[in-house]
Amino acid sequence: LDRALRAYAEASGGPLDLDLINYYCLAVLLRCLVATLVRQRNNPGQADEPVDRMTRLVAASLDTQRRTGRVADTLPA
Numbered sequence: 293l294d295r296a297l298r299a300y301a302e303a304s305g306g307p308l309d310l311d312l313i314n315y316y317c318l319a320v321l322l323r324c325l326v327a328t329l330v331r332q333r334n335n336p337g338q339a340d341e342p343v344d345r346m347t348r349l350v351a352a353s354l355d356t357q358r359r360t361g362r363v364a365d366t367l368p369a
Contacts, residue, residue, distance in 0.1 A: 297310075297313070311360045314357060314360065317353055318350070318354060321349050321350045324346055325343075325346040325347065328346045329343060
């Protein structure tokens with residue numbers, strides 16, 4: 293991914309906002325998690341592995357967002 297991002301930055305001629313890229317990655321991962329949950333609910337016999345994997349990916353991305361300050365550490369009261 294780093295190589296692809298560097299190539300894109302070179303081709304575009306401008307710097308990349310990695311925090312913004314991470315934000316949109318989180319948004320896409322959340323959509324994928326919801327789709328995976330819906331698919332599993334509609335097909336109850338499927339394994340939990342895809343949901344577990346997506347949940348771990350979302351958690352890792354969310355941790356990145358918290359470290360950059362784009363997402364609060366806690367939910368509002």
